[in-house]
Amino acid sequence: MNGSPWFRAVLVAALAVTLLFLTLPVVAIFVDIPPADLLASLGEEGAVEALKLSLQTTVAALLIILAFGTPAAWLLATRRFRGRTVLVTLIELPLVLPPAVAGIALLAALGPGGILGGLLDSLGIRLVFETAGVVVALTFVASPFYIRQAQSAFEAIDPTLLQASRTLGAGEARTFGRIALPAARAGLLSGTALAWGRALGEFGATLVFAGSFRGITQTAPLAIVERFGSDFNSAIALSAVLVVASIVILLSAKYLSTSVGRGRDARI
């Protein structure tokens, strides 16, 4: 790296500004109120309830995403067919869709007056104003984060591995379960973490589609906004918990994917 010192200076400056900009607000959350007040605000029943609901709904959404997203991503990764690009784009659309739009779209599709509203109603399924509706909203916005990652993880598997499996007489299901899933584990895990992070932070789609009611639909981000007007300390305290949760999710994703990756290299 013997580039011109000026260019290097520009790079360093850009990194420093980026770092400052991205970390300062997060640090400020912890500096804003004393740790004792932070803990006290968390003891409040409503805060615990919101965090518990967030945990339950995000885990439920993740299970759905994994169950449907993994095979779907495998199909997209291993087949070439007409319209595949369109399909992938459609699946990725919630990535860039404004969350409020996602909420309105879900209402138009699954709400009482939506296109599937009558069908759901006759089946006795209610989503709007229900915890199940929160899970639907989270699944909708977080799915693409996992599917994208899973698809590229499957695509990155050494094709000779899969070929060998088939040559040895294993069917596709067996190859998928025994070879592809373990080989893509790192990517699948980091995709899971990304989807979890997105689901944990979900706000707009949940509010518009499922509403906000303590203990039923009010997840931690919704509780934070509700408190912002009345109990700033409590809002900050809940925010702090979400920051820590996000950091833990991100770090464990990085740790898991690298250690799993190393383990795989060692075996092959």
Place this chain on the structure above:
Amino acid sequence: MKAVRASAAVLALTLLCLVGCGASGSDEVGDPLTVSAAASLTDAFPAYAESSNMSARFSFAGSDELAAQIRQGAPVDVFAAANSQLPDDLYAEGLVERPVVFATNSLVIAVPSDSEIQSLEDLAEPGIDLVTGTEDVPFGSYTRETLDRLPTALREPILANVRSEESDVKAAVGKLTQGAADAAFTYSSDVAVAADRLRAIRLPKEYRPDVAYGVVVVKGSGDLESARSFVVGLTSATGRSALRIAGFKAPPGG
């Protein structure tokens, strides 16, 4: 070492620029006023600003959230709330000038035009999806005031039908117009501006809370003069007329 020094210089320059750019340019004369206003004023205020030739940028949300932003130092010139409590609180905290009550409104039950709901009693029917506001947003606290005055036999089943607590009244209206909810407690002005889709059911007099709107000039305003004329204008003929068209009433004795 040269490279390091050069980096430091560029970093310092960049930071200086960031700080400098942030500080300049805001307080110039002729900039639009920044007005934080209760969500229920979404239609009234832009109409008022237009008819009185004032240039303003509006931020509409739950009054409690807007007050919290002002407490956090948000650069706001004028704050209008859907109650008189929040402006009074900010005044007591020394953050704003003396509050003025500029309009009144009434709490009603809003339902879709084709709804079969006709009365407060109908809200107690099982299976009705009712939307209200959080405890802190004014329309939510007015709703609680009303519900608190009801006989227990009516209050309990109505409370059991509350399915969502919205952070501002327009979000509650949205739940109705999107067909997600059967009824919501809103202001009569909210129904007035959505009269093609919504119908208002008036509350019996004994359950009707007093809804008064307070407005204040924020002390940190960079343009106190324009902010004050915005506030004064609200009680002028122009202001009254814009508010009346949007479904508000003039305060008693005003």
